[in-house]
Amino acid sequence: MSIWPHIATTGRLIGYARVSTKDQRLRMQLDALNGVNCDLIYKDHGVSGAKASRSGLDAMLAELHEGDTVVVFKLDRLGRSVLHLADLLVRFQNEGIHFCSISEGINTTTPGGKLVFHLFSAFAEFQRDIIAENTRAGLDAARKRGAKLGRPPAIDIGVVLEAHRTIQQEGLTISGAARLLEVDRSTLSRHLNNTRTLSF
Known part of the structure; x- marks a missing residue:
């Protein structure tokens, strides 16, 4: 057996x-x-x-x-x-x-x-919400401390996370995600790399 x-x-x-x-x-x-x-x-x-x-x-x-x-x-x-x-x-x-x-x-x-x-789908959505919330809260806290953050990000963290979702869950390429979300491909790629090192 x-x-x-x-x-x-x-x-x-x-x-x-x-x-x-x-x-x-x-x-x-x-x-x-x-x-x-x-x-x-x-x-x-x-x-x-x-x-x-x-x-x-x-x-x-x-x-x-x-x-x-x-x-x-x-x-x-x-x-x-x-x-x-x-x-x-x-x-x-x-x-x-x-x-x-x-x-x-x-x-x-x-x-x-x-x-x-269903459990993992709910977790993925929850985790992205936490990442977005923590990222925005961190930026707000830095501004209140008077930190110089430079220019505002070209793409909101919510858009970056949605791009990441479509790439991972739907198998899109970065170029495909950029077209879907109507953002610049190279800018999206840079933001994805920066976010991935922190959270993914």
Whole structure:
């Protein structure tokens, strides 16, 4: 009898494994992903979760089709932050893709597991509200202290966060998000990079 859970799905099982440093081993994760009979497995070896781009993750996202199920050994193997993880799960839901984390027993192919999508969607929205509120409060406090802040930001933090949402949850490029929100692409890219280092 297999020690790994059975994942009932009509689509493919697409596994993803990651370790942060080159001297760590993927074996435990790969054993688990093979144990549930993944059809494909994508890997990032020696790549920090903090990196915005990971070749294995990017390739997996490009491969996914409606009805597939993404499988990981643990939640923290997928997202570089809790917000990034939440965004990915919202994207999966939007694209009709299921998600399973073996260690945490999360499986959105089950009725109870579908609640996970709603929880992470609510968390992503809540987290962005907190980021926007804290950013604006910080600027107001600095002004009251008499700090010289230079020119006002070219793009409001709310627009930056909405751009980040569309990129992460809907798979838009920065150029696509800039067109959607009617802002300059290079300005948006600069603001996204500045905000990401603080919050994402």
